[in-house]
């Protein structure tokens with residue numbers, strides 16, 4: 184699927200996905216590159232998004248609605264080492280877009296794991 188011609192992969196709460204494809208990397212507005220994922224959230228949901236990568240510096244951006252719209256959260260290294268964690272209570276109901284990005288440029292991208300969990 185795509186939003187505004189930007190390729191986006193869908194995921195659901197509880198999903199943990201591995202991606203190693205670099206052709207899905209999209210250039211983001213700040214010049215960095217990332218792969219985009221979308222999930223549906225409800226206002227008030229407490230969610231935890233984790234991105235782990237062994238060969239590059241993981242970086243997460245979360246938007247509401249469409250990519251490059253309203254930024255809800257960003258994180259670089261809150262999980263462990265250079266891995267990223269966003270833990271947040273969602274402010275709106277609707278689609279959220281995640282960028283799983285490389286903090287230090289697309290030449291450093293590679294395999295990574297991303298998970299989205301709904302906390303009780």
Ligand SMILES: [Ca+2]
Nearest residue numbers: 241259260265
């Ligand atoms: Ca990082």
